[in-house]
Amino acid sequence: MTPARRRTFFNFWLIGPAALAIIIFMVIPLAMMAWISIQSRSYGGGVHWGELSAEAWLRFLFERNLDDSLSWSVTYTVIIIRSIWLSLITTVLSLLVGFPTAFFMATRDRKWRTLLVFMVTLPFWTNLLVRNYAWILILRDYGTANGLLMWLGITDQPLPLLHNQFAVAVGLTYSFLPFMVLPIYSSLEKLDLRLVEAGFDLYASRWQVLRNIIIPLAIPGIIAGSILVFIPALGSYVTPELLGGGKTLMIGNLIGHQFGAARNWPFGAALGLFLLALVLLAMTVYALRGRERGGKP
Amino acid sequence: MPLRKPEAGSSSANAIELRGVGKTFGSGAAAFVALRDVSTTIEQNVFFTLLGPSGCGKTTLLRLIAGFEAATTGEILLHGKEIADLPPYRRPVNTVFQSYALFPHMTVAQNVAFGLQMLKQPKDEIARTVDEMLKLVQMEALKNRRTSELSGGQQQRVALARALAPKPRVLLLDEPLSALDLKLRKEMQVELKRLQTETGITFVFVTHDQEEALTMSDKVAVMNEGQILQIGTPREIYNHPANRFVADFIGDINFIKAEIVEVGKTRCTARFDGNQKLSFTPDAEVSKGQKVTLAVRPERIAVANGKNALSATLDNVVYHGTDTLYHFSLGDGTRMLARRQNSDGTIPEWQTGDPFGWAVSGNAVAIVADGPEQTA
Numbered sequence: 001m002t003p004a005r006r007r008t009f010f011n012f013w014l015i016g017p018a019a020l021a022i023i024i025f026m027v028i029p030l031a032m033m034a035w036i037s038i039q040s041r042s043y044g045g046g047v048h049w050g051e052l053s054a055e056a057w058l059r060f061l062f063e064r065n066l067d068d069s070l071s072w073s074v075t076y077t078v079i080i081i082r083s084i085w086l087s088l089i090t091t092v093l094s095l096l097v098g099f100p101t102a103f104f105m106a107t108r109d110r111k112w113r114t115l116l117v118f119m120v121t122l123p124f125w126t127n128l129l130v131r132n133y134a135w136i137l138i139l140r141d142y143g144t145a146n147g148l149l150m151w152l153g154i155t156d157q158p159l160p161l162l163h164n165q166f167a168v169a170v171g172l173t174y175s176f177l178p179f180m181v182l183p184i185y186s187s188l189e190k191l192d193l194r195l196v197e198a199g200f201d202l203y204a205s206r207w208q209v210l211r212n213i214i215i216p217l218a219i220p221g222i223i224a225g226s227i228l229v230f231i232p233a234l235g236s237y238v239t240p241e242l243l244g245g246g247k248t249l250m251i252g253n254l255i256g257h258q259f260g261a262a263r264n265w266p267f268g269a270a271l272g273l274f275l276l277a278l279v280l281l282a283m284t285v286y287a288l289r290g291r292e293r294g295g296k297p
Numbered sequence: 298m299p300l301r302k303p304e305a306g307s308s309s310a311n312a313i314e315l316r317g318v319g320k321t322f323g324s325g326a327a328a329f330v331a332l333r334d335v336s337t338t339i340e341q342n343v344f345f346t347l348l349g350p351s352g353c354g355k356t357t358l359l360r361l362i363a364g365f366e367a368a369t370t371g372e373i374l375l376h377g378k379e380i381a382d383l384p385p386y387r388r389p390v391n392t393v394f395q396s397y398a399l400f401p402h403m404t405v406a407q408n409v410a411f412g413l414q415m416l417k418q419p420k421d422e423i424a425r426t427v428d429e430m431l432k433l434v435q436m437e438a439l440k441n442r443r444t445s446e447l448s449g450g451q452q453q454r455v456a457l458a459r460a461l462a463p464k465p466r467v468l469l470l471d472e473p474l475s476a477l478d479l480k481l482r483k484e485m486q487v488e489l490k491r492l493q494t495e496t497g498i499t500f501v502f503v504t505h506d507q508e509e510a511l512t513m514s515d516k517v518a519v520m521n522e523g524q525i526l527q528i529g530t531p532r533e534i535y536n537h538p539a540n541r542f543v544a545d546f547i548g549d550i551n552f553i554k555a556e557i558v559e560v561g562k563t564r565c566t567a568r569f570d571g572n573q574k575l576s577f578t579p580d581a582e583v584s585k586g587q588k589v590t591l592a593v594r595p596e597r598i599a600v601a602n603g604k605n606a607l608s609a610t611l612d613n614v615v616y617h618g619t620d621t622l623y624h625f626s627l628g629d630g631t632r633m634l635a636r637r638q639n640s641d642g643t644i645p646e647w648q649t650g651d652p653f654g655w656a657v658s659g660n661a662v663a664i665v666a667d668g669p670e671q672t673a
């Protein structure tokens with residue numbers, strides 16, 4: 001073998017295991033999903049292998065009437081838009097709560113910061129289901145929140161806090177808040193305090209320093225945090241299932257239903273691929289923005 | 298609103314007045330006194346330099362004036378007004394930071410415009426001032442560059458332009474030249490001095506480089522361990538150092554332990570090194586029998602051969618291009634240094650242990666106190 005050939009040979013063996021893992025755990029399952037999504041469904045669950053059908057993809061926008069004709073339907077579009085909407089709300093809420101939290105953490109004494117970071121990650125030590133059940137206890141009629149409101153005399157009967165979009169947004173925000181706090185914290189912690197002082201020196205008030213210096217310099221953390229919250233929120237399953245009522249289905253729940261009760265594997269697979277495409281789109285926008293930023297003179 | 302224009306009637310001649318300013322960091326056992334009882338007046342329109350070794354409290358003093366830190370004791374007056382209650386963004390002073398602290402997310406022009414925008418000046422006026430400032434520091438060509446793409450010297454210029462743009466009445470500069478290489482530093486020294494004279498802004502300049510302090514300043518305050526040891530013109534500080542620390546910190550100097558043996562009308566005689574005698578004009582009150590430390594700059598020592606020459610032993614001769622340095626020792630072991638300019642081009646033959654004759658003119662001797670007591 002020539003040296004060049006030998007190198008290719010060894011390179012092949014070096015990347016081999018990783019490539020194999022990617023093929024087994026990513027490429028094949030994705031290909032299977034894509035394949036399933038264009039099979040015709042079997043009503044008992046599963047698919048009729050080999051019987052190609054566009055039914056699953058048509059279902060996004062149409063429903064089939066009894067006479068087999070297609071008519072336009074918004075049922076699933078509504079769920080998709082609601083998912084995006086709730087994920088955006090979650091991202092904004094996380095940002096509103098997360099930025100001040102991260103700012104507070106980053107401006108503490110060094111010895112406190114480690115402890116605070118630990119405390120932010122603490123909820124992860126508890127099971128997601130348990131955390132969502134805890135929110136049920138807080139939000140239900142005569143639960144903690146309503147109890148407090150009534151005890152304070154702000155209302156005299158329970159407010160509908162559970163089984164609606166509000167409950168889902170609160171639950172999602174709570175679940176993914178650390179993903180927002182940590183990246184912002186890390187960019188704020190790196191921030192050179194002398195820049196803040198330079199701002200004050202140049203007649204900027206506290207608010208102006210925050211707006212013109214601190215926030216612009218924390219943008220990488222804010223964007224990373226937003227992506228990290230938006231993506232898992234978009235695919236969330238447990239929180240809308242438990243905290244949302246029947247009217248707050250999100251894509252994740254829809255997918256779950258297709259593989260469960262509805263026994264519509266092709267549609268489930270198509271929805272799964274669609275979710276993946278949404279996530280890829282979000283990531284691409286982020287990556288392009290990053291490149292634009294980096295390349296600017 | 299920031300007080301930017303001197304109000305009628307408050308035209309005090311002093312830009313800054315420090316009255317017994319002290320600063321203690323921490324408390325209890327961890328308390329650290331960074332400044333103690335600093336008092337001085339800085340007149341308007343002067344180039345005032347704080348000179349001292351690293352860690353002596355220079356930056357702390359600037360931060361107190363700028364408002365980033367609050368004084369533990371004493372008061373700071375700016376144009377005759379106590380400013381303790383003013384936050385930094387209300388003080389009509391600007392700072393050139395040691396690290397420059399340019400905003401990395403803005404261009405050169407945006408950096409310079411920042412202070413003006415915060416002062417809500419009209420857009421066209423801001424644009425005009427920015428151009429004017431960039432021209433002043435010769436950075437017009439790089440107006441739209443990101444600050445991260447600039448060299449150290451260029452960043453320094455931008456920092457200067459940014460601090461000058463709001464036309465502050467006092468400019469604080471914290472070792473602005475220390476990160477530059479020698480050649481650039483020399484250029485910027487001249488530049489800064491020119492800027493100060495042209496703009497008429499009071500400069501409070503911090504450095505640990507004694508040469509920089511001597512060449513640029515109208516007034517120098519020498520600091521050590523949180524105290525001001527001496528304030529004076531560069532000549533006063535150099536020729537009449539108030540104490541040993543100041544003498545030693547600024548340039549090379551010889552210390553000779555001596556006893557005053559004779560006091561005349563204008564001159565006195567001191568005995569040192571056993572029985573050698575030196576007659577000079579004292580720059581302080583002396584009395585017969587007083588033990589003193591005499592300070593003599595190396596360049597004021599002449600190589601002499603006559604019978605009046607003082608005696609010593611040669612240790613080493615070092616050729617330095619423009620100068621030759623003579624290291625010699627007195628009989629009691631005191632090590633001395635003389636510096637002669639190589640104006641005639643001859644270099645003497647010598648051997649360690651040769652006798653060395655020297656002389657000092659009467660006005661070249663200063664009496665210095667041993668302790669670092671304040672003698673402002």
Ligand SMILES: Nc1ncnc2c1ncn2[C@@H]1O[C@H](COP(=O)(O)OP(=O)(O)O)[C@@H](O)[C@H]1O
Pocket residue numbers: 322323329331349350351352353354355356357358
């Ligand atoms: N925030 C602070 N907390 C505690 N000590 C400080 C602080 N800032 C400065 N010091 C101490 O005060 C002394 C003077 O510091 P500084 O004014 O920066 O000196 P210089 O600028 O003359 O080098 C140093 O010993 C430094 O460690």
Ligand SMILES: [Mg+2]
Pocket residue numbers: 352355356357395471472
């Ligand atoms: Mg310093």
